[in-house]
Amino acid sequence: MSSTTEPGLRVDGEFVRAVLGLAKVAVSEARLPALVGELREIVALISSIPEPVEAAVHVDGRPGLAVQDLRPDVPGPTLTRREISSNAPAHDGAFLVVPKFHGEGA
Amino acid sequence: MGHPLDLPAAVAARRVRDASDPLTAQALVTESLRRIEERDGRIHAFLATSPDLALAQAERVDRAVREGRDPGPLAGLPLAVKDNLAVGGVAMTCGSRILGSYRPPTDATAVALAVASGACVVGKTNLDEFAMGSSTENSAFGPTRNPHDLTRVPGGSSGGSAAAVAAGMVPLALGSDTGGSIRQPAAFCGIVGFKPTYGSVSRSGLVAFASSLDQVGPLARTVEDAALLHDAIAGRDADDMTTWASCLRASEKPGPDGLQGLRVGIARELDLGTDADPAVRDVVDRTRAALRSAGAIEVPVSVPLSGTAAIAIYYVIAPAEASSNLARFDGVRFGQRVEATDLRAMYEATRGRGFGAEVQRRILIGTFVLSAGYADAYYKRAMGARATLRAQFAEALGQVDVLLSATTPTVPFPLGARSGNPVEMYLCDVLTVTANLAGLPALSLPGGYSREGLPIGVQLWAAEGQDARLLRIAAATERVLGVPFRQGSAWEVPA
16 A cells, blocks of 8 residues: 655655666565565655744854854965966877776786 | 773873883784684674784884884774775775775775874774664674674664774774764764764765765774874865864863863753663763763753654755765776666666665665655755754754763664664664754763663764864763773673
């Protein structure tokens, strides 16, 4: 028996197969009924979140809270064009040179 | 007198750093490896040991001492590392089959910092697969057992790290905490586990589960030992842009550490009443009494969205982020690959065979809550509720110095007792997920034992960025509670 949590939501085999497809995970047909039951219970759990309260959520500036040290919002020195270019990946004509994957052939 | 490995970590490290003291890093590491060999056959805290690496690191420490250089505050201390934190060149599994024989090219930042401070990595510890679980039963390589009672779980997902410390195999361990995965196993194993403020410790090299919730932290026998390791690994990291610029180290922010006048918040939503095991309630009550006797002042507070509402929020956000993070495990670039007729079939077969049941469940839930038609009702609602929860915690922590609660609602449960019921397992985290959702520092320390000798932890948490203060208050609480570290020795009892 399916349970309905959100309007129109039926956590059944069809639902689980669709989500499996989205997630790119294959499970056996034998596993499917138990998985449906498990997910039905989990969806029931997560369907109990109350509507967010439109209260103020401003937490900065309150006493007792640590905040990150922020530098003044003033433009500072930056890198030269040459320094930036030195970090660019090497290229071989039209192609980037990709480093050999560590452990390949090990 | 026992072996120096049983000394307070700072004392042992100081002795190693002292060239006139005969204690060497190699002696500590050798003893740790011997104990692992002696004890871990029945506990299964470790997935792999790294004796060559550890002894080479120990030799570097000893050579530094001989040459008059300071090897660092963790000099010679054997360190266990949860197997979702990279150690360069050492196979990493994340407790899963899908990674195959993957070896990371470099150390995680937290590991590198610990080693740079003199620690020696003796091995990789067991965990629930990809850190998803509360018992270490979801590991693809078999469960870890609680060193205090081998028929019971050590907690999870950092169960291997907790068990390794509790059984006296190592003085220090690294774990990760996304919804309680350091604190809950620390409570179940009778040790200290600390989840720092989100961003206090770099996540570079930690295999991501839920990137807005994950945090690396220490497990140790005492608060002082945990603070020692935390101070070595905390700090800004250019490889993790979520790390803090400000210093949160206990050692660099001295301040009062007494309990006189300390305002201890008791949140009614975190007081589980009859939903908690009576032994757990007794320990919390004794802790509150001990703090009051020391001059602390209890302040009732309210955090309305904590408790079971927070579980619902967590089990939307964490799986959502996990479904995204685990998309990279697709059999293409690394790890196991199951060959198939086409690319999509290969993805599905690889992930279907490589992931365990709990990881699959969370990926499915995460995929669902982010899918078209449901993202607003689930993910967006959960994110809004999370923001409200953060504000509620800020409000409560503006009135007090720390919050106090049990770490878990139960004592360590028997192996297999909850593994067939996912929601029942999720409810283990009811007292711990809130710190991750709000990014707060939180610590579990031993509060006592049940009549059967099972460890019970109590949890303190503080406002964001107050890590140093929390560690000092926890150390003072540890002193007044008077619950000394008790090594788990069930492995000694003949089967």
